[in-house]
Amino acid sequence: MRNIDDESLVAAAANGDQESWEILVNRYADLVWAVARSFRLSRADAADVSQATWLRLVEHLHDIRDPSQVGSWLVTTARREALAVLRRAVRSLPVGHWWQLDIPDQRAEEPDAHVMRDADAAEVRRAFRRLSTNCQQLLLLLLAEPAPSYSQISAALDMPVGSIGPTRARCLRTLRRLLDVEKALDG
Amino acid sequence: MADQHDPSPQAVDPADEHLWSLLRRTVHEPVPDDVRAAALEAFRWRDPDAQLAVLVADSADPERERLAPVRDAGQARLLTFVRDDISLDIEVDERADSVDLVGQLAPVGPGEIVVDHGAQVTRVQADALGRFHVHGVTRGPVRLRCTLQATGTTVQTEWVLL
Numbered sequence: 325m326r327n328i329d330d331e332s333l334v335a336a337a338a339n340g341d342q343e344s345w346e347i348l349v350n351r352y353a354d355l356v357w358a359v360a361r362s363f364r365l366s367r368a369d370a371a372d373v374s375q376a377t378w379l380r381l382v383e384h385l386h387d388i389r390d391p392s393q394v395g396s397w398l399v400t401t402a403r404r405e406a407l408a409v410l411r412r413a414v415r416s417l418p419v420g421h422w423w424q425l426d427i428p429d430q431r432a433e434e435p436d437a438h439v440m441r442d443a444d445a446a447e448v449r450r451a452f453r454r455l456s457t458n459c460q461q462l463l464l465l466l467l468a469e470p471a472p473s474y475s476q477i478s479a480a481l482d483m484p485v486g487s488i489g490p491t492r493a494r495c496l497r498t499l500r501r502l503l504d505v506e507k508a509l510d511g
Numbered sequence: 512m513a514d515q516h517d518p519s520p521q522a523v524d525p526a527d528e529h530l531w532s533l534l535r536r537t538v539h540e541p542v543p544d545d546v547r548a549a550a551l552e553a554f555r556w557r558d559p560d561a562q563l564a565v566l567v568a569d570s571a572d573p574e575r576e577r578l579a580p581v582r583d584a585g586q587a588r589l590l591t592f593v594r595d596d597i598s599l600d601i602e603v604d605e606r607a608d609s610v611d612l613v614g615q616l617a618p619v620g621p622g623e624i625v626v627d628h629g630a631q632v633t634r635v636q637a638d639a640l641g642r643f644h645v646h647g648v649t650r651g652p653v654r655l656r657c658t659l660q661a662t663g664t665t666v667q668t669e670w671v672l673l
Contacts (some may be wrong), residue, residue: 338559345554353550357542371546376652376672378550382557383669405672408571412588448537467539496527499534 334391349378352395355468356402359480362461363406373405395473399480451502459495466492556627561667564594564657569671592655594666599657603673609647610673616641616657625656628673648673 328347336344356377360370380401381394388397452460458481465477478485568591588603597617604611616622619641626633629649637643637657653673658665 337554340557340559342554346551349547349550353542353547356550357540357546361540367543371543371549372651372672374542374546375549375553376670378553379556379652379654379670382553383561383563385557386559404572408569408672412571445537448533452534452538463534464538464540467535469539469541493527496530500530 329392330394331392334385334388334394338385348394351470352398355395355465355472355476356398358465358468359399359402360406362464363410365406365409369409373402373409376405377402393475395476396479399476403480447503447506451499451506454502455495455499459498462488462491463495558667562594562665564592564597564599564666564668566669566671567591567593590671592668597659597664597666599655599668609649612645612648614643614645616643616659621660623658626653628653
């Protein structure tokens with residue numbers, strides 16, 4: 325049941341099949357959420373972006389150009405909505421240009437549910453936040469479950485498919501270096 | 512190629528495997544249950560017979576900004592929806608915890624406007640010149656249904672995030 329391809333799910337949902345819709349949501353809800361949060365939106369704004377994205381899919385189920393690429397359609401829609409939210413927030417600020425602003429990270433710190441044995445969770449989070457915005461964004465999307473395809477990542481970040489692998493490797497190398505620094509500082 | 516047949520970006524290098532599972536436990540934030548529940552609920556809004564008015568211009572989205580001129584910061588957001596020969600211009604006025612809408616229906620004439628916002632529905636009338644005001648619209652996804660009195664035609668806008 326879970327292995328039905330996207331194209332069939334979109335077609336069935338367009339004809340009113342609730343179960344196909346549920347499979348689509350369960351397949352992509354985490355990714356759509358990750359896209360919104362990767363733009364550093366607050367939880368409330370990310371929830372609005374997510375809901376607007378899903379409502380748009382409901383009204384376009386029957387006229388999506390390529391239903392087999394519905395995952396990419398969803399992340400593109402979420403990306404646009406997230407950027408529009410950021411632009412509106414910046415628009416209300418008195419001076420400066422949005423690209424010069426350091427948009428504060430509105431994501432709240434949340435307590436860690438797991439006990440970390442191999443490294444301190446706070447240490448990892450600290451190192452992660454010192455990564456470039458692009459690296460944080462890419463890694464957050466790659467961590468979505470189920471794992472997104474490269475073409476979906478490409479749509480979400482407006483980044484060529486070919487540079488995703490190398491960028492991911494570079495970001496992880498940097499993260500490992502930052503973790504070593506954190507450990508040295510703690511030690 | 513279908514999305515699900517693309518190469519998976521999961522860690523393949525064993526050295527990355529460990530770091531990756533660390534990240535999954537620390538920085539990965541799963542979609543909250545209420546957000547997923549709302550997405551599942553969205554299906555109830557399905558209306559395959561609706562005459563959808565498409566958002567063709569949005570001053571907050573330059574990628575869509577083909578018809579309206581670029582506006583300066585501080586000005587109200589402007590949206591234009593079109594379906595066949597019916598168009599709907601909306602100005603969004605920011606309030607403390609909601610928004611007001613000032614609308615213009617074309618072709619010009621009276622009509623009924625129904626606004627879906629949050630869990631609420633608000634009905635207002637467009638006057639003889641096709642103008643209407645909606646006060647206290649909840650922020651979040653919003654859509655409008657407009658029925659032209661002259662022809663009885665109803666169009667429904669795409670959802671837009673206000």
